[in-house]
Amino acid sequence: MILKFEFYSMISKEQISHIAKLAKLKLTVQEMDALQKDLGSVLNYVERLKAVDVDNVIPMSHCVEISNQVRPDLAKESNKEEQIIAQFPEREGRLNKVKAVFNHGSR
């Protein structure tokens, strides 16, 4: 709540590390240093948006003002199965083989 109209041009390594974890990216120590500098630079640049008066402005998420585009729900032929299966990194027969979701210890 209190953060509503505040910007932070500095981003801490702890924050970056937390975000990297959320985004499933592994960063080396050198990368972390470079990233902190680069993100600081970008965040510093976007600070200028603070100067814009946005009171009573409706947010714009899209440029085409259309909604509920629908089409008939019809089943269509597809003959792409083999091509799609061929892309699986690991497979067993026609199945996509996926690693265990939980740690073995927690089973």
Place this chain on the structure above:
Amino acid sequence: MDLGNLSVAKIRQALQAGEVTALEVVKAYLAEIKKQDKEINAWLFVDEQGALRQAQAIDIKSEKGVLAGTVVGVKDNIMVEGLPCTAGSKILENYKATYDATVIKKLKDAGAIILGKLNLDEFAMGSSGEYSAFGATKNPRNKNLVPGGSSSGPAAAVAANMCTVALGSDTAGSIRQPASFCGIVGLKPTYGAISRFGLVALASSLDVIGPMAKNIEDAQAVYDVIYGHDDNDATTIDQKWVKPILELKGLNIGVPKEFFGPGLEPGVRDSLERAIYDYKKAGANIVEITLPNAEFGVADYQIIMTAEASSNLARYDGIRYGLSKTSDNENETELSGVYLGSRSAGFSKEVRRRIILGTYVLSAGYYDAYYARAQKVRRLIKNDFDRAFQKVEVILTPTSPTVPFAFGEKLTDPVTMYLADIYTVPVNLAGLPAISIPCYNAQELPVGLQLIGKPFEEQKLFAIAKIFQEQRDRQS
């Protein structure tokens, strides 16, 4: 065969008259690629056998489609069935497209020949081509300079006569800026005019596909084939037909003063002023307009694009396709070790930077300060254009503040690179159509002139652009 002089119309006429075969046309382009591309590096994959087969099929057909014999290069973030689609990234290095993008299907149906896939900044993130995981592309006009980006390969391939036309994608200027840098024509269509089904998504509220060509007529011929509603892309809508303008007398052309400020290189300014003079002489009224919020475009874009990109790129997880690697971090579960290992090995620096920033601006506590505010500023940028279009039919600006720059020049600080999009990005935020056409050279280097139109008025843009093209060709 004089490849530099070929056009969509000339190829089709020559095919119909029996003066040339599609097979000969394809072979001529293949020879050009062998001669030049080792140095330029525009192509990531040349489908030699496939293109020869397509050409033979066209030669047998008695009915010639409107694009019969047109040889097309495709940016490698657009799917062509059976061909690789890397998006310029290691994470998709071995990926093969399982279907044709709607635009590709339409091109094939019209008799066009798909020659191969063209280089780009990784996931279309960049303005110089230098962020491709498969090496930078050189500018054919001057090989010490960048070709622009992210459609670096398409612009270079068209400029170097290695294909007739190309397809690019534009999220912030990725068609128009490289077109400007390589001295060719590039159209960014209205958001919703052309299907993106089969385009690797970067920022879905901004991405569009468009043609890149040596002249306006060729770009128009491709546009006329690929536009229109597609059931597979719910953002496409059928458009009204706008009667093209044939003469300029009394037409109001808006020139936004903010686009001619101190950031503009003097050579580019001189070039644009000559073009403005040409339009005036041809009978147009030049009207000074103001787009006060356009200067916030790059900052606004940084937030919106990174937010959308971080969501879109979550799909690359090493599970269903693409690079799959297990992390050696023992604290992870096996599955999340695959996510971490694949994404860390597959995405390079610029892509990670944008994913991290996008995740940050969307995260709890920061959403209102960044993303929600950016969406409001976006509305203000669009309102500026709406206001301007009450007074003018079209808006004229430079495409890029600079002529092509040197390799490495903008790599030290990310913001320097992002500012290359300053004149193009407001157009994406507002969803408008815009075309970049070659203006007068500045010290032997290409300069682009950008014409921005009202939504779905591409035909008007083509017509107004052609008037300048004729004028310029007469003078040079």
